Each structure stands twice: as C-alpha cells, then as structure tokens.
C-alpha cells in the first residue's frame with residue numbers, strides 16, 4: 001500500500017452546485033479535499049444529504065465540478081476530452097440501489113455490457129464476466145437467467161459484478177449494502193475486500209454504518225453538510241468522540257465501550273473497532289491481569 005506517496009485519486013477544493021442560477025440552486029459539496037491511495041479501502045460516512053453521492057459521481061467524471069479539480073494519477077480528469085472516457089473505466093462506480101439499472105435479458109449480458117464498451121477484446125470478455133461473477137460468488141448457472149428472476153441480494157451482486165468486470169483501479173461503491181439483511185451485508189463486504197486483496201485496487205466505500213467502516217476500511221472521511229468534517233485512520237477518527245457527536249454521529253459501540261474501560265483505568269487499546277478485535281483485546285488484558 002502506497003500511503004506515503006502521491007494519491008492515486010484525489011479532489012482539490014471540489015465544489016458542486018446543483019441548479020446553478022435557478023431558484024433551486026444548492027451547493028451540495030464545498031471545497032472538498034479527498035484522497036485515495038493505491039490499494040486502500042477508504043470509507044466515506046455522513047448523514048443523508050451530506051453530499052456523499054455527489055462526491056462519488058465526481059470521482060468517475062459523471063458530474064463536472066463547479067470549481068476545484070479531480071486528479072487521477074496526478075492528472076486533471078477534465079483536461080482533454082479523451083481522458084473522461086478512460087476515467088470512467090479506471091474508476092468504476094456502483095450506484096446507490098444499482099439493481100434498478102439492470103436491463104439486459106440475461107445476467108451474462110448485463111455484466112458484459114460495461115466490459116464491451118471499455119474496449120476489451122471480444123475473446124477476453126467471457127473470462128472477464130466469469131471472473132467478476134466469481135468475486136461476488138454468483139454461480140455460473142445464474143449467467144443465463146434473467147436478472148429479474150433473482151433475489152434482491154443477487155441482483156445487487158450482478159450490478160457490482162458489472163463494474164468489477166471492467167477491473168477498475170478504483171472501485172467506488174455508493175451504499176452497496178443498503179437495504180440488505182445482515183448476512184447479505186456481510187457477504188457484499190467480503191466480496192469487496194476480496195476484490196481489493198486480489199487486484200490491489202483501491203476502494204471507496206460509502207456507507208451510513210460505522211460498523212462497516214470498522215470492519216473494512218483503512219481510513220475514513222466524514223462528510224457533513226457538503227464539507228469534510230474529519231479524516232484519518234479509522235482509529236484516529238473513532239477516537240474523536242466529541243467531534244463525531246457534534247455532527248450527530250457515533251463511533252461503533254465497541255470503540256465507545258473500550259474508551260469507557262480505558263477511562264476507568266483498564267489498560268485496553270482503544271483502537272480496537274470490531275467485536276472480534278475487542279474480544280481479543282479483552283482476553284489479552286485478562287491474561288495480563290492473571291499473570
């Protein structure tokens with residue numbers, strides 16, 4: 001992971017205004033500086049309407065900034081017309097509720113749609129589709145079905161596979177687990193991690209869930225009313241309880257419990273964020289106390 005070097009994808013003072021010059025004018029994001037490094041999973045969290053989807057759509061050039069820049073490998077993605085289309089393949093965006101955008105007769109065709117447009121040679125399309133299906137644990141037998149025959153969770157996986165098939169260097173997912181049950185959520189998160197681990201791609205994971213951030217992210221950006229409120233490693237951000245509370249967010253229960261124990265004089269590491277990490281940490285402390 002190249003955390004020290006130049007960011008793979010970044011925004012500089014990115015501002016977007018919807019309906020500029022109309023009575024409905026609305027500044028959705030303002031002066032946003034956001035960075036994603038190669039191979040990392042960056043979580044983005046914020047309330048409804050805070051600007052997460054607006055930011056996401058700038059990362060693959062679906063929206064054009066009112067001001068500010070988006071840089072991929074240090075180059076402004078809006079300088080030169082050709083660049084915009086190549087950015088759309090390098091930065092893959094899975095929309096909020098992407099299953100509503102499935103439209104082909106078969107799962108295979110739906111997943112193949114983006115790859116075909118990306119200029120992958122015909123002979124390589126089939127393997128790209130099946131490898132993407134593997135990442136999201138869709139059985140080959142599903143390929144010939146209509147996407148509309150599938151369950152909600154399976155449809156979501158088809159939509160994610162359609163983006164993964166293009167092998168994006170940055171995979172941006174806008175609330176990929178919204179509306180799924182806990183098992184479906186865990187599965188989607190593990191598929192995302194598998195894609196990152198196998199390809200070294202970066203991931204931007206937009207979510208409403210601090211627990212998902214704790215489980216998956218290396219770093220986290222908190223966005224509030226269109227501006228970056230906090231950013232850093234998951235450990236750093238979760239330790240800023242006061243700042244999170246001020247904007248109406250809370251660190252995961254596990255982090256808060258560990259902080260209370262620490263305040264009571266128990267020598268736990270407050271950086272543990274998931275239940276599994278906390279159990280390991282409590283066992284360690286119990287072991288130390290017995291020794």
Ligand SMILES: Nc1ncnc2c1ncn2[C@@H]1O[C@H](COP(=O)(O)OP(=O)(O)OP(=O)(O)O)[C@@H](O)[C@H]1O
Pocket residue numbers: 018019026027028046047048049050051052053054055096
């Ligand atoms: N197409 C649009 N036209 C006008 N205003 C918009 C449009 N899309 C979003 N907005 C406004 O911009 C702001 C940011 O919206 P955005 O969808 O980026 O937020 P979000 O953080 O993704 O919210 P959610 O968690 O509900 O998905 C909101 O005030 C929203 O009402």
Ligand SMILES: [Mg+2]
Pocket residue numbers: 052053054096174
């Ligand atoms: Mg959104």
